[in-house]
Amino acid sequence: MSVEPGRLLRAATDPAWYAMAVRSTDVLLLDHANCEKKAASTALALMFAYPEDFELAARMSRLAREELRHFELVQQRLEEQGVEFRRLSPSRYAEGLRKAVARQEPERRRDLLLCGALIEARSHERFMGLVGRLEAPLADFYASLAASEARHAGLYVRLAARRGEAVDERLESLAAVEAELATAPDPEFRFHSGTPA
Amino acid sequence: MSVEPGRLLRAATDPAWYAMAVRSTDVLLLDHANCEKKAASTALALMFAYPEDFELAARMSRLAREELRHFELVQQRLEEQGVEFRRLSPSRYAEGLRKAVARQEPERRRDLLLCGALIEARSHERFMGLVGRLEAPLADFYASLAASEARHAGLYVRLAARRGEAVDERLESLAAVEAELATAPDPEFRFHSGTPA
Numbered sequence: 001m002s003v004e005p006g007r008l009l010r011a012a013t014d015p016a017w018y019a020m021a022v023r024s025t026d027v028l029l030l031d032h033a034n035c036e037k038k039a040a041s042t043a044l045a046l047m048f049a050y051p052e053d054f055e056l057a058a059r060m061s062r063l064a065r066e067e068l069r070h071f072e073l074v075q076q077r078l079e080e081q082g083v084e085f086r087r088l089s090p091s092r093y094a095e096g097l098r099k100a101v102a103r104q105e106p107e108r109r110r111d112l113l114l115c116g117a118l119i120e121a122r123s124h125e126r127f128m129g130l131v132g133r134l135e136a137p138l139a140d141f142y143a144s145l146a147a148s149e150a151r152h153a154g155l156y157v158r159l160a161a162r163r164g165e166a167v168d169e170r171l172e173s174l175a176a177v178e179a180e181l182a183t184a185p186d187p188e189f190r191f192h193s194g195t196p197a
Numbered sequence: 198m199s200v201e202p203g204r205l206l207r208a209a210t211d212p213a214w215y216a217m218a219v220r221s222t223d224v225l226l227l228d229h230a231n232c233e234k235k236a237a238s239t240a241l242a243l244m245f246a247y248p249e250d251f252e253l254a255a256r257m258s259r260l261a262r263e264e265l266r267h268f269e270l271v272q273q274r275l276e277e278q279g280v281e282f283r284r285l286s287p288s289r290y291a292e293g294l295r296k297a298v299a300r301q302e303p304e305r306r307r308d309l310l311l312c313g314a315l316i317e318a319r320s321h322e323r324f325m326g327l328v329g330r331l332e333a334p335l336a337d338f339y340a341s342l343a344a345s346e347a348r349h350a351g352l353y354v355r356l357a358a359r360r361g362e363a364v365d366e367r368l369e370s371l372a373a374v375e376a377e378l379a380t381a382p383d384p385e386f387r388f389h390s391g392t393p394a
Contacts (some may be wrong), residue, residue, distance in 0.1 A: 033248075034248075037241065037244055037245065037248075040241060040261070041241055041245070044234065044237060044238055044241065047234055047268075048234065048238070051230075051231075051234075051282070051284065052282045052284075054272055054275075054276060054282070057268075057272060058269055058272060061265045061266075061268055061269050061272075062265075062269070064237070064261075064265055065262045065265050065266065068258045068259075068261055068262050068265075069258075069262065071244075071254075071258055072255055072258050072259070075251055075254060075255060075258075078251075079251060085248070085249045085251070087248065087249075
């Protein structure tokens with residue numbers, strides 16, 4: 001199955017989010033570093049939760065290595081741009097998605113993988129949107145990272161559906177939750193925040 | 198500071214542990230896979246706990262990537278040898294060390310790094326001991342992994358002492374705890390278990 005990441009999303013990011021991002025590159029980069037760390041940590045959590053699934057573990061291990069490599073690159077950017085470190089509260093996004101995840105198996109694993117796909121698809125959409133709005137070298141930086149987000153989105157969907165499971169209906173309902181979180185008015189600006197309130 | 202990992206350890210692994218390891222290569226490999234995952238996860242936990250420390254984060258991110266790569270190699274070995282997966286309870290080792298870690302900062306960070314050094318040093322010692330006792334290809338496999346364990350041990354000590362902190366006394370006392378855990382009679386065989394009871 002080939003997955004075009006934009007087709008997973010049920011709502012486009014509002015132009016107001018991009019306008020805020022261009023004005024807030026320090027917060028954008030600081031939160032982006034957090035997101036790469038969290039993406040690696042989520043992949044590891046799947047490895048710990050389903051250790052008997054060797055294919056999942058091998059895929060998640062490689063994905064986590066790639067996210068960590070991206071983390072290192074974002075941190076280098078922070079240093080090069082002289083951004084002063086500060087701790088940022090997480091956005092409502094990941095927690096909001098987590099609430100929609102089924103508690104019982106095997107639905108839980110399916111949902112965790114589909115949420116992974118949606119998060120990567122949203123990241124890909126915003127990376128691509130930032131490329132046309134930011135100046136170099138930051139625009140080039142986001143362009144260089146975008147392809148792997150698209151690849152990761154496809155990987156997550158394939159893993160969720162790999163044993164012939166029907167995932168379309170569930171993907172549709174999780175995508176609706178994701179779209180609401182990514183576009184409803186949000187008082188806080190973060191990488192995955194909603195439309196600036 | 199150059200650190201010879203064997204010099205960190207206060208007691209050598211008992212030959213009985215190696216004898217058991219040679220008879221129990223399935224458990225050895227299964228628990229080894231767990232250990233590589235846990236090593237990556239511990240490095241990530243340090244990145245989340247001290248995000249303002251860019252040097253620590255960059256070093257831990259690279260270390261985690263290396264541990265994940267090792268995890269992938271161990272899992273490939275499990276597949277090649279047709280080892281049937283089973284969940285293993287963790288050994289007393291990591292939890293025993295964790296109990297000795299200071300609760301307050303900055304002592305906590307120092308202790309976490311020194312424990313990291315001791316775990317890597319013990320892994321290095323056992324990898325090297327296994328090389329001479331296992332048959333190829335498993336002996337070659339452990340030989341190929343040993344150098345990075347030594348490097349990681351040195352890295353952890355350097356990070357603990359990098360701002361001129363005096364760590365020798367604390368390292369001595371944590372090394373005594375580690376030596377007891379790694380050599381006292383232990384009813385359970387694991388990668389970091391004590392002398393088989």
